[in-house]
Amino acid sequence: MTLYQRYPVYLTNSLSGKKEKFETLTPGFVGMYVCGPTVYNYVHLGNTRTFLSFDVIFRYLRFIGYKVRYVRNITDVGHLENDADEGEDKIGKKARLEQLEPMEIVKRYTEDFHTVMRQFNILPPSIEPSATGHIVEQINITKKLLDLGLAYEVNGSVYFDVKKYNQSHHYGILSGRNIEDLIESGRTLDSQDEKRDKIDFALWKKASPQHIMRWPSPWGEGFPGWHIECTVMSTKYLGETFDIHGGGMDLKFPHHECEIAQATSANGKSPVHYWIHSNMLTVNGQKMSKSLGNSFLPSELFSGNHKLLEKGYSPMTVRFFMLQSHYSSTLDFSNEALNAAEKGFKKLSNALSSVKKMRLTKNSSNPELEKSLLHQIDRCFINMSDDFNTAKTLAVLFEMASQINTLAGAKEIILSENVFEKFKSTYLSMMEDVLGLTEESGGNHELLNGTVNVLINLRKKVRADKNFALSDRIRDDLKAIGIQLKDGKDGEMSYEIES
Template sequence: MNYFDTYPLHITNSLTGQKERFTPVNPGHVGIYVCGPTVYSDVHLGNVRTFMMFDVATRYLRFLGYKVRYVRNITDVGHLENDADEGEDKIAKKARIEQLEPMEVVKHYTEGFHEVMRQFNILPPSIEPSATGHIVEQIEIVKKLLEKGLAYEVNGSVYFDVTKYDTLHHYGILSGRVIEELLESGRKLDSQDEKRNRIDFAVWKKASPYHIMRWPSPWGDGFPGWHIECTVMSTKYLGETFDIHGGGLDLKFPHHECEIAQAVGANGKSPVNYWMHSNMLTVNGQKMSKSLGNSFLPRELFAGTHKLLDKGYGPMTVRFFMLQSHYSSTLDFSNDALQAAEKGFKRLASALANVKKLAHSGNVTPDAKLSETLNGQVDALFNEMSDDFNTAKTLAVLFDMASRINDFKSGNTPLSSVSSEDFERFRKAYVAFMEDVLGLKEEETQNDALLEGVINVLIELRKKARQDKNFALSDKIRDELKARGVQLMDGKNGEMTYSID
């Protein structure tokens, strides 16, 4: 079923700064490209947030009924130190230090990246091209830029002429940077610099005799610049103009700005209709960075081995935590926030398990107001997610639905109050938005199973106490569990259920 006409999607476009109704290039089809990892180190949480954002966007677009081609590249050439036009290739440097072949480094960290994606339940892309697999195409687009006079060759290296491009088009259209200010603020050219202007960037670099990763080209042995690979791979697999592209906010300039310039320069048209960027992570209010010692890897988060963590948290708890904030907002990690997220996720996961077990008998004693409420909550799920993939507000609706599920489970609200059709729509929506759209699945550990067993034993003891009219013991069990975050709910016919706050 196609929902995209019933629940139209709006996206905040980084190119215009406006929230716009999404209209794909090809009706019913969507092309998405996200800049993937440079595989010379372990993936960090900032990367995870970006890939999770695009995972949710892809999931929801497919759920709406679009056919989506999602492309996420692997940068296995390696950016130069400080992402500059001079210095040592990061993958080659890692290979030299560890006395490995560059492709051994690439294989190791690519496999590690895929494992982290699997742990966070981030679906694989439709296509995952690599930079080294597209050297020929990168050389061809460099040739095209040279032919159009938008690039120039010096001593075996080729540079993009930014000032020349800006006279014909608009350099800074995405980031809002002004070329005159860039010329003033950039570093001064020295006598050894090959560039015509300080803001020009390499699309092909001549390899020094010691550079490991190198390929033959019309200009001699060399390697592609940082930005050219994404221009090549995105347009190859999605067309010269496609729907959605983006990444972390740090890539907006210069990487994505340069991508636009290269594509417009080579093909004469804007490559992307909607740009999306995820915001940065902070820890206790400070920017997350290695230099501050507050950056931690996913495995440290899961195991709780980092000095800033009181304990470990499961991948689904962390995924839930990240989805509690809109992708364009900063996200602050703290022990308190993670502990609250753990409780919140358990509440939604418990409702997920419960709603799957509920079955409508078919008998109905209609409550029109309740039916209206349930259908309104389903519509709200679509409306919130269609408002720029607002996962935070979508989760708020799911919490309201979880409360209703608990009422159905306990018998406080009979299922017969609504029609089987209304309940089935409600049930399917809760399950689908949890699992298919937000990618949240039940995360049961050995400790969770043990806790559930202990609580069920206490529930049985409380039932027995009530049968024996030992209300003091019954109340004591209820109050002690409540003090520890376990809320017992008394239903009809002596049934008891619980939720974890």
């Protein structure tokens, strides 16, 4: 029996708005697509939260025994400033502003994105396709939609006919809207707009003479629209129907709605079984976004070099901070909360390092304690399988950490070996493999380690001689430069570098 059979996953499907039992299309296999970044600028902390949420989902599904193909794209063309006639491609615009080739822009910000992902210990996806690598497929599906009569061409641009689609399907099924409301509200049409209806969206745009990014097509030189890339790439690597499609809440409409319309039209079937949307990171209750100017770059957060920050916080502190809330809730960002997270994470991290060193004294049954340990192990999985509830899982890990500290401080550990090992390995793997929370080295060099050990040995000697004045001085002086000595019960000493 696999872990996923023992602890079946339930997740909130945005399509139904309900928590549903997770049943994969192919037993044991999961296909998951997540909308990646548009690489026209540095990723900010809000963007990072989404990728972190799906990283944990990916990690957990894998951990409980699924074979997961995780596709996360890079959008390097086609994301328009707006969908009106004069809409400019985001990459193209940045290239113009910075006087660089579009591919230079793409390269720079893709690398930044990857660096940030590594810093936060976010695993790379199985496949990371780019939109420009799939121009041919995007042209093909556009042709197909034209042939089906669900798209129309105007002056070298092709648009999706939402009203026509809505005659046989429900456009707005995901975001709970109906087409009449959409037509009534929203922005008015630009007079020179080529679209038949303002809710139609571009599949292919004609490139104006000054437009840098352009490819030949049956409709002349142009570039693909924003939504079509995800349909093409998800279909190509995961099939016409796949298990999970994720992304930030703000992509639900129109981006994901358009994906559903295109894919359903082109393939004759609904593309996705479970839609998962992660919620926004907020600052003072407002969404963190570039346009509002309240966004943080990860590097600013690490260094503390930002007007809203009192100090810097490590990547793992931030990762822990984000995992304390559920992915579907908004999370408010503040110095106070980060400070609390820093201390909380340190506690878990210390327990992680002691659990690695912990050894059994005697292999013998201890029913009462074992029952409690097994219960904690069980709850880790139950909580994670319940819509990937990292907050609840962390609560159990804190209990386990207390247990670990108690055991580590005990004279002897008497337990059945299999329970002991299971307990250790669950704490370890929940922390490191599932939640991706690893110990931070804190610049722990060999030379420094040796030097501190010289002082520790010296202090042991003077302590044995009851020369407490000197013993305290060694400790205080080290403390002053950021090294905290800790005296163990057995006369052993350890140290910790404070940030």
